[in-house]
Amino acid sequence: MDVFSSATDLLRDRRPERPVLALRPHAASRAAAWFLANFPGRVLYAAKANDARQVTDALVEAGVTAFDVASLVEIERVAGIEGAELYFMNPVKSRGAIARAYREFGVRRFAFDTADELDKVLEETDGAGDLTLFLRIACPNTHSLIPLEGKFGASQEDAPALLLKARQRAKRLGITFHVGSQAVVPAAFGEALRQVGQLIVSSGVLVDAIDIGGGFPARYPHSDPPALSSFMEEIVRAADELAVKHSCELLCEPGRALVAEAESVIVRVDARRGNALYINDGAFGTLFDAAYSGFRFPARLVTPDRQKTASPEAEFVLYGPTCDSSDYLPGPFVLPACVDEGDYLEIGQVGAYGRVLANRFNGFGEFDEVLLTDEPMLSMFDSSEDDAQAVWPARA
Template identity: 40%
Template sequence: FVVDHRDELRRVAAELPQRDVTVFVRMASHNPDATYNLSEKFGASHDDTVALLREVANLGMEPALAFNTGSLVRRPDAFVNALRQCQQVLEVAQVPVRQVDVGGGFPSDYPGMKSEPWQAFFNAISATRQALPLLHNVELHAEPGRALIANGMSLLTQVLHRAGDRLFINDGIWGSMVEPMLSKGELRYPSRVYRNTTLLESDDRSFEVFGPTCDSMDRLPAPLPLPGDIAAGDWIEFGTMGAYSLSNRTHFNGFFPDNFVEIAGADSAPPAVS
């Protein structure tokens, strides 16, 4: 169980006759470098985390700590700082913990968003744990969602209409492509264009790209560089689409992307060139 408020903890305790359970107290962790801040909705303050750890222990349950440094974290410092916060909390609480969940946020590369390699994150987390006396024996948990799956899918969309430098395609923010909007244009997908099976390689132009729904907001928030001779009927392949695309798609206006083709291979297509 994970809690960040005493009312939640008391509800958990009321529902469980047994006490041989682990309760993670989620601590707020501020990281201005994250693409999305995941501590605005969840996470207890320093003082509340201390109090909750003590109350978990007093209830006879096993206390543990959890945090989430945000989504798409590009530097390991965020995890180092959060682990140091854990040390500070434990020094005050005087409650030992056996487990710490460092959450997710492990990155994948997107155009213009170069991150440090995963090993740099793992090394920093491991070294910090070893250096902190109240953490060096804890069991670490992690939730590497995006890092595992982002390169595992491409999205193939068709150009329905071209009007000058505006393109209308058959998927958009109400379908598989909400992340560019949520990130205010910071996150972009690598792309390439096909006419039938031929890759278009003419000089790029910047296009405003709209989705298929009736909503005028259904457009990518940043111009997309695409071959200047792109036309209706051509296909745009967006890469690095494995994370938060299928899970966020909706049935709005009756459009719902649900045709899948499995391709065996180790490389993302197209590659996320920064």
């Protein structure tokens, strides 16, 4: 894969016809190093967020060896990584996927949120005695930009009986939850952990692990969350209040926070109509969240022409290349007012869920790929952030 110092450097070399996915593995490596140094437990990468080999390799080289996987395809992709620990955390799995995960790929960690799903896991593993079982519980998603509640999670009323049943069959028992994607308030994790603490006390069932899920935020023009260190401080405080704090392993499943900065997309403007720019990637490509989740991504005009980049700014909306009118990105995207047909834009922070959501609607969806060595357009991991070590030690 070709390497360039920046998107501008790329355009000095070529005028790409297709959108270009610009990978910055060094950004993923830096994010992983921060989580490994600051999270008080085991860090799992949520493999669904980005499946680029260069990104995964960067995470592994930084020290990430555990993976939250949701399908056999994700299992097959990461199972070959030396020393990989796989956590099959999708609360609803097919019987065939459970059996293959257990027998062919050595998966021993499974999530469930109903008695039926627990029975399914036990039956398809022939009542194995080496399972770690995580009960997914429901928790409020009031502090996240993309709520994930409603589809999964045992209620507070059902959870005690499920914990007791799983405790009788599991080698290790855990509880897991998810506060929603792009959680912007540290208290979200503290509130959920206190809910877990109440459940443990009320059920009378001891657990060996608590997986606090993902939801850790990245930085966007519309969402400037507190420093990640404040999230860790909240987690440490809440975890320290748990009755099982001395015997319970803590885990997390970051996806967005690890990889959002690790990729951008370079697009061409194919038409301008007033303040609307028609570009060659969009809602059915890497920019799904900009169309359907209300995200604003950072954008900049990419050109060696300094006069163009120095012109006054204006707000634009974007349309993708398909014939679907929902292929619309309201932004607004702040760019030089002179931007026009034939210009190129770099749109940042698409490393989380961008490439994995892209499809081939209308025949679009093919990308070139390059490596860039410059810094992301926005970052949660700058030198001003407090990198103090967390104080609740990880446990094997």
